[in-house]
Amino acid sequence: MSDVDPRDAIVDHVPALRAFALSLSRNPADADDLVQEAIVKAWSNFDKFEQGTNLRAWLFTILRNAYYSRGRKRRREVSDPDSIHTRGMAVGPSHDGHLAMSDFERAFAQLSDEHREVLVLVGAEGFSYEDVANMLGVAVGTIKSRVNRARKRLAELMGLDDGESPVIEAETGTRAALSNSTFTVT
Structure with a gap:
C-alpha cells in the first residue's frame, strides 16, 4: 500500500x-x-x-x-434562447389591472389618521385586534369598527364596487391587497 x-x-x-x-x-x-x-x-x-x-x-x-x-x-430541457416559449408561459395578474399604486397611495393619504393607523397596524403589520386595542388604549370593538370603516372609506375613495378586492403591484415590488377580511402590504 x-x-x-x-x-x-x-x-x-x-x-x-x-x-x-x-x-x-x-x-x-x-x-x-x-x-x-x-x-x-x-x-x-x-x-x-x-x-x-x-x-x-x-x-x-x-x-x-x-x-x-x-x-x-x-x-x-427545451432550448429557448429567444424566450419564445417562456413568453407564452407568462401569466397575467389575477386582477384586471385597473388600479395603479399611485391611486392607492392617493386614496390612502386621504384617510383620517385613525383609519390609516388601524389599517397599517392590523393589515400591514399583522397585529391582532386585541394587540392594537391595547396599543391604542381603546376597546377591541372600537378597533374592529375603525378597521371596517377604514376599509369601506378606502374602497369608496378608490371607486371600487362592494366586494371588489384590488391587488396593487408597484415597480418596487410592493404589493398591497385590500379584501373584506384583511388589508396587507408586503
Whole structure:
C-alpha cells in the first residue's frame, strides 16, 4: 500500500480527464465543466475510493457518469434562447389591472389618521385586534369598527364596487391587497 494520498495525484490526471471529456462533449467549454464537475465529485466522495485501486479509472468513471447525466437532463430541457416559449408561459395578474399604486397611495393619504393607523397596524403589520386595542388604549370593538370603516372609506375613495378586492403591484415590488377580511402590504 502506498503512503501517497490519492488526492495529491488528481492533478496528474487532469490532462487525460480533459482529453476524455473533450472526446465525449466535442466542446472545449463543456469539457472543462465536465472535468471540474468530476474533480469536485471525486473530492467530495473520496471516502468511497478504495486505496490501492486505479485512481484514473475511478476519475474517468465519475466523468463519464457526469457526461451521461447531463445528457439525460438536457433531453428533458427545451432550448429557448429567444424566450419564445417562456413568453407564452407568462401569466397575467389575477386582477384586471385597473388600479395603479399611485391611486392607492392617493386614496390612502386621504384617510383620517385613525383609519390609516388601524389599517397599517392590523393589515400591514399583522397585529391582532386585541394587540392594537391595547396599543391604542381603546376597546377591541372600537378597533374592529375603525378597521371596517377604514376599509369601506378606502374602497369608496378608490371607486371600487362592494366586494371588489384590488391587488396593487408597484415597480418596487410592493404589493398591497385590500379584501373584506384583511388589508396587507408586503
